[in-house]
Amino acid sequence: MSLFKRSRFTALFVLLFVIQLSAQKLPNIVILATGGTIAGAAETNVQAGYSSGQVGVDILIKAVPELKKIAKIKGEQVSNIGSQEMNDKVWLKLAKRINELAKKDDVDGIVVTHGTDTMEETAYFLNLVVKTKKPVVLTGSMRPSTALSADGPLNIFNAVAVACDINAWDRGVLVVANDKILGARDFIKTSSTDVETFKSPGFGWIGTVHYGVARYYRKPFTKYTYQTEFSVDRIKKLPKVAIIYMYSNNNGELIEDAVEDGYEGIVVAGVGNGNMTKAAEKALAKAAKKGIVCVRASRVPTGYIDRNVEINDDKLGFVASYQLNPQRARVLLKVALLKTKDTKTIQKYFAEY
Numbered sequence: 001m002s003l004f005k006r007s008r009f010t011a012l013f014v015l016l017f018v019i020q021l022s023a024q025k026l027p028n029i030v031i032l033a034t035g036g037t038i039a040g041a042a043e044t045n046v047q048a049g050y051s052s053g054q055v056g057v058d059i060l061i062k063a064v065p066e067l068k069k070i071a072k073i074k075g076e077q078v079s080n081i082g083s084q085e086m087n088d089k090v091w092l093k094l095a096k097r098i099n100e101l102a103k104k105d106d107v108d109g110i111v112v113t114h115g116t117d118t119m120e121e122t123a124y125f126l127n128l129v130v131k132t133k134k135p136v137v138l139t140g141s142m143r144p145s146t147a148l149s150a151d152g153p154l155n156i157f158n159a160v161a162v163a164c165d166i167n168a169w170d171r172g173v174l175v176v177a178n179d180k181i182l183g184a185r186d187f188i189k190t191s192s193t194d195v196e197t198f199k200s201p202g203f204g205w206i207g208t209v210h211y212g213v214a215r216y217y218r219k220p221f222t223k224y225t226y227q228t229e230f231s232v233d234r235i236k237k238l239p240k241v242a243i244i245y246m247y248s249n250n251n252g253e254l255i256e257d258a259v260e261d262g263y264e265g266i267v268v269a270g271v272g273n274g275n276m277t278k279a280a281e282k283a284l285a286k287a288a289k290k291g292i293v294c295v296r297a298s299r300v301p302t303g304y305i306d307r308n309v310e311i312n313d314d315k316l317g318f319v320a321s322y323q324l325n326p327q328r329a330r331v332l333l334k335v336a337l338l339k340t341k342d343t344k345t346i347q348k349y350f351a352e353y
């Protein structure tokens with residue numbers, strides 16, 4: 001072989017070796033799909049009506065071929081439901097699977113696709129019970145996969161990019177949507193139609209992600225994932241906790257119904273600072289006396305629900321939700337009840353988590 005041919009052969013060999021090496025270096029990301037609009041389909045690309053959870057994880061991944069450039073992806077179908085159908089069974093399955101995957105050396109990050117309706121609850125639940133510093137990133141979309149300008153593909157790309165990023169480690173469970181990175185405890189769904197639905201009033205974003213380039217501004221303010229004292233790895237069932245919405249003229253009957261139905265905890269989505277009618281307060285005090293853990297939260301989206309403001313929590317045995325909205329207060333109470341019914345300890349959890 002001539003010297004020229006030999007050096008061309010060597011160059012080709014080196015090139016192939018470098019390509020293979022860089023391919024091997026791509027992070028390993030597992031996408032756990034649960035359903036939601038991101039997997040939704042409609043008959044036309046410009047209609048409001050559609051069905052959630054129609055498209056499987058493989059099709060979701062295939063729809064974003066650019067993922068291959070940034071990660072080695074594996075997909076698993078955990079469920080395929082609209083997130084209004086999200087339930088304890090899927091939560092436990094998801095949390096256990098994430099804990100298994102996170103222990104593996106060949107898994108660098110996990111992405112969960114999920115409907116936006118109840119993403120607040122699932123993200124916060126996972127933030128309390130998964131045990132890892134690796135990125136666990138939830139994403140979804142407001143428009144179904146068949147819509148004009150569907151937002152799902154870029155959200156998945158950005159979520160995978162964050163899951164690949166070493167700077168996303170040790171920030172608790174994250175949510176990526178519409179170029180924002182949000183903390184599992186701090187965001188709310190603010191619009192039923194807008195792609196810019198997730199906002200974090202009072203707390204701010206964890207960061208932003210623009211075509212896969214992430215920038216981080218902060219860490220969570222409260223304990224998360226491996227820092228918490230909660231585990232569901234051996235748990236088969238979660239306690240029943242109801243949310244009762246407060247309004248003028250409430251006569252306390254729905255609280256009495258929850259007691260009769262065997263709920264172990266009741267969260268009142270109160271007015272203002274977790275307030276309620278005297279009739280509701282009386283029914284709730286009766287429930288607390290029976291050993292049902294009763295939490296006062298608020299239907300107002302921002303602010304702080306403190307103890308003993310207009311209602312004497314010390315006397316009536318209530319817990320104040322502090323910064324947690326009713327849906328997150330319910331999640332924390334479900335997890336807390338696995339450990340204790342002591343209202344003082346549970347009040348402490350509301351401060352810490």
Ligand code: GLU
Pocket residue numbers: 035036037038052081082083084114115116117118140141142143
């Ligand atoms: N109901 C749907 C869900 O939560 C709509 C919300 C969405 O995914 O954007 O699955």
